[in-house]
Amino acid sequence: MIRAVCHTADNAMALEFDAAPWFREAEPQCIFHLADQNWSSVWIADALETRPGYESLHQLVEYAATRLREESLEDPTWDALTCVVDASEAQEWLAENRPEIASRLVRHRPAS
Numbered sequence: 001m002i003r004a005v006c007h008t009a010d011n012a013m014a015l016e017f018d019a020a021p022w023f024r025e026a027e028p029q030c031i032f033h034l035a036d037q038n039w040s041s042v043w044i045a046d047a048l049e050t051r052p053g054y055e056s057l058h059q060l061v062e063y064a065a066t067r068l069r070e071e072s073l074e075d076p077t078w079d080a081l082t083c084v085v086d087a088s089e090a091q092e093w094l095a096e097n098r099p100e101i102a103s104r105l106v107r108h109r110p111a112s
Helices: 020-025 028-036 043-048 055-066 069-074 087-097 099-108
Strands: 003-008 014-018 081-085
Touching: 003 043, 003 055, 014 055, 020 043, 020 087, 028 043, 028 099, 043 055, 043 081, 055 081, 081 087, 087 099
Parallel strands: none
Antiparallel strands: 003 014, 003 081
């Protein structure tokens, strides 16, 4: 399991879910980009929301897209939804399940 948490900008809805299916199927470049974004991206919610077992995630994404649409149109930089993956769980899962990506991720990590 790779724990991820999503919440709407108005904090009306929040949800924790397993992001492992996304990591199982994601292209390496997408994983590197996610790591560069401090393990935060709505891509994961977008990719998983239509899957069986992720109905609550779909409701959260739909709420953010419909109920918060007006605010996001007023300010295009405003994120109606935020999703953050547990970085340590993601790295551990990658090391066990996709070691080629985990090793490249270590080398890919930008200097602080």
